[in-house]
Amino acid sequence: MKRNIILLVVLFSICALTFYFLLKLPDNSTRKAGPCRYPQRIISLGPSVTKALYLLGAQDKLIADTIYCIDPPEVKKKEKIGTVTEVNIEKIFNLKPDLVLATSLTNPKAREKLKNLGVRVTTFSTLKDFNDICNQFLELGRLVDKENEAKEIVKSVESEIILIKEKVKGLHKPKVFVQMGARPLFAATGSYFVNDYIEFAGGINIAKEAREGIYSREQILKENPDVIIITTMGAMGMVAEEEKSIWQKYETLSAAKSRRIYIIDTDEITAPTPQSFVKTLADFEHILHSGEQNEK
Amino acid sequence: MRSKVFYWSAWILVLFCLLLAVVLFSFCAGPVNMPLKKILKVIFEGRGSSEYSILFDIRLPRIILGFAIGGALSLAGVILQGMFRNPLVEPYTLGISGGAAVGVCLNIVLGLSRGLGIISLPICGFLGAILVILLVYSLSLRKGILKIHGLLLTGVMISFISSSLIMLIMSVSHTEDLHGIVFWVMGSLEEPNWLLIKLALGIAVFGLAVSYFFCFDLNAFSLGEEEALHLGINVERVKRLLFVIASLLTGFSVSVVGIIGFVGLVVPHFSRMFVGRDHRILLVSSFLCGAIFLIFCDSLARIIIAPLELPVGVITGILGGSLFIYTLFKKQVSLEGK
Numbered sequence: 001m002k003r004n005i006i007l008l009v010v011l012f013s014i015c016a017l018t019f020y021f022l023l024k025l026p027d028n029s030t031r032k033a034g035p036c037r038y039p040q041r042i043i044s045l046g047p048s049v050t051k052a053l054y055l056l057g058a059q060d061k062l063i064a065d066t067i068y069c070i071d072p073p074e075v076k077k078k079e080k081i082g083t084v085t086e087v088n089i090e091k092i093f094n095l096k097p098d099l100v101l102a103t104s105l106t107n108p109k110a111r112e113k114l115k116n117l118g119v120r121v122t123t124f125s126t127l128k129d130f131n132d133i134c135n136q137f138l139e140l141g142r143l144v145d146k147e148n149e150a151k152e153i154v155k156s157v158e159s160e161i162i163l164i165k166e167k168v169k170g171l172h173k174p175k176v177f178v179q180m181g182a183r184p185l186f187a188a189t190g191s192y193f194v195n196d197y198i199e200f201a202g203g204i205n206i207a208k209e210a211r212e213g214i215y216s217r218e219q220i221l222k223e224n225p226d227v228i229i230i231t232t233m234g235a236m237g238m239v240a241e242e243e244k245s246i247w248q249k250y251e252t253l254s255a256a257k258s259r260r261i262y263i264i265d266t267d268e269i270t271a272p273t274p275q276s277f278v279k280t281l282a283d284f285e286h287i288l289h290s291g292e293q294n295e296k
Numbered sequence: 297m298r299s300k301v302f303y304w305s306a307w308i309l310v311l312f313c314l315l316l317a318v319v320l321f322s323f324c325a326g327p328v329n330m331p332l333k334k335i336l337k338v339i340f341e342g343r344g345s346s347e348y349s350i351l352f353d354i355r356l357p358r359i360i361l362g363f364a365i366g367g368a369l370s371l372a373g374v375i376l377q378g379m380f381r382n383p384l385v386e387p388y389t390l391g392i393s394g395g396a397a398v399g400v401c402l403n404i405v406l407g408l409s410r411g412l413g414i415i416s417l418p419i420c421g422f423l424g425a426i427l428v429i430l431l432v433y434s435l436s437l438r439k440g441i442l443k444i445h446g447l448l449l450t451g452v453m454i455s456f457i458s459s460s461l462i463m464l465i466m467s468v469s470h471t472e473d474l475h476g477i478v479f480w481v482m483g484s485l486e487e488p489n490w491l492l493i494k495l496a497l498g499i500a501v502f503g504l505a506v507s508y509f510f511c512f513d514l515n516a517f518s519l520g521e522e523e524a525l526h527l528g529i530n531v532e533r534v535k536r537l538l539f540v541i542a543s544l545l546t547g548f549s550v551s552v553v554g555i556i557g558f559v560g561l562v563v564p565h566f567s568r569m570f571v572g573r574d575h576r577i578l579l580v581s582s583f584l585c586g587a588i589f590l591i592f593c594d595s596l597a598r599i600i601i602a603p604l605e606l607p608v609g610v611i612t613g614i615l616g617g618s619l620f621i622y623t624l625f626k627k628q629v630s631l632e633g634k
């Protein structure tokens with residue numbers, strides 16, 4: 001009886017050991033990067049990256065992207081390899097990209113796995129301010145051999161921004177709250193680039209000092225913003241409309257009194273390129289300083 | 297005696313064949329179509345091609361991790377069920393997985409893994425697991441007698457508490473850590489680090505080998521703790537050691553792949569249906585069945601909504617949860633019948 005058990009244990013240990021050594025085989029396999037300096041087969045894992053590639057005119061090098069990449073419209077024809085957060089490693093690898101452009105939202109394990117497989121992965125971090133947007137855009141330009149185009153776009157955008165800043169100089173600074181999510185109530189804090197929309201457009205972000213994005217309604221009522229801007233959450237903007245009507249019920253809120261509660265399309269606000277940044281900034285400037293005549 | 301050994305060996309052989317079949321299925325299944333013929337061709341051509349990399353750098357690590365984690369979780373399930381003499385006990389329902397999860401989340405948020413290396417993850421998982429198992433056990437002891445229903449309820453409540461704690465940790469953590477936790481909680485067999493995969497396999501096999509030293513004790517436990525004591529077993533010592541083994545297996549599994557529920561429930565149950573209650577065969581067959589089950593579920597998760605991937609916990613959760621309810625119902629019926 002006991003012999004049988006010992007035999008079983010030994011058998012199992014042998015199986016385990018063979019498995020273990022089998023494992024050691026494929027340990028350090030890496031693929032060499034191609035000889036070409038500039039990548040010809042790019043996979044984008046974020047809508048903003050996809051948009052920037054189109055802006056730079058590098059769209060023919062883009063071979064695949066995520067199902068969230070819908071702008072510009074012709075991008076829908078590209079191969080899809082997953083969502084912004086969960087990507088299909090096998091599919092990416094099988095497309096043989098020479099550059100994968102990931103974002104901070106991409107699953108870190110997937111990024112590491114791709115790197116282990118010898119795929120060149122560049123990760124763009126969370127956008128903290130306008131400078132970040134420009135720097136990442138320039139870096140992307142360098143990566144895909146469109147540096148001059150990138151520089152030109154950034155330059156023209158910067159001059160446009162200076163114009164807007166000049167325009168709002170000396171005007172009254174309204175207190176602004178930008179709501180990025182409804183449940184939970186999510187604010188654009190000072191460590192997110194949306195803060196720059198408010199400040200460049202000559203407003204004061206009441207949530208600037210908040211450490212976390214999750215914000216309380218009470219706090220907002222206490223701060224009493226002059227303007228509330230809601231980004232559309234969900235395809236139809238239903239949630240945003242609902243939120244707007246909730247805000248409107250607070251009679252003491254100056255934004256509700258003066259009916260300055262606005263809704264802005266979320267795509268522009270979450271997937272910025274320098275160009276879309278300045279476009280949205282113009283919208284903000286309009287909202288903050290055009291006063292009462294513009295009730296959407 | 298001889299016929300029993302024969303039956304057992306035949307059973308193990310069958311399981312090995314099944315394991316082989318599932319492994320082959322897992323090799324074939326995926327967004328990149330790989331029929332069996334092509335796989336053979338790719339293997340003979342050797343490394344260099346992208347198909348080879350897909351097979352051996354993407355699919356093989358997942359299969360191995362599935363083998364190790366499935367085996368480890370089922371083994372933990374068998375050990376706990378044997379100790380508590382209850383078929384509904386498993387790491388997930390006892391809250392041990394939850395405890396391990398809290399440990400790992402704390403590790404991510406406090407940045408221990410950056411300071412102490414990746415190895416601190418399983419250590420935190422183990423500590424969380426063993427803390428919960430001790431808590432659950434001591435809470436459900438009344439005057440030295442173990443109340444099984446109390447045990448299960450305490451375990452489920454501890455699961456809830458730990459998921460709330462995880463949410464608490466998530467709501468105060470920075471964005472980058474938050475992403476790490478979210479991805480980890482969803483549970484996936486995708487693990488880029490070979491060291492962790494090897495370690496998982498090592499611990500699973502180690503757990504199996506060590507648990508075999510206790511197979512007679514576990515058999516004696518099935519008669520009741522008092523009877524086990526009369527049979528000359530040092531009940532307290534054995535229980536402590538088994539606790540440590542179960543926590544080690546669970547804590548490590550959870551820290552590598554996240555929360556994958558109910559593997560430890562479904563698999564021992566099915567094994568028991570086929571091989572009976574003798575732990576000498578039950579331990580090893582549960583281990584193998586667990587490996588087969590998890591590899592299979594993972595392959596399914598990969599192909600159901602390709603190119604997107606389901607978290608593997610979704611599939612094990614649906615299968616396991618339904619089975620849990622079914623077992624509970626059956627048990628009530630049989631009790632009423634008596």
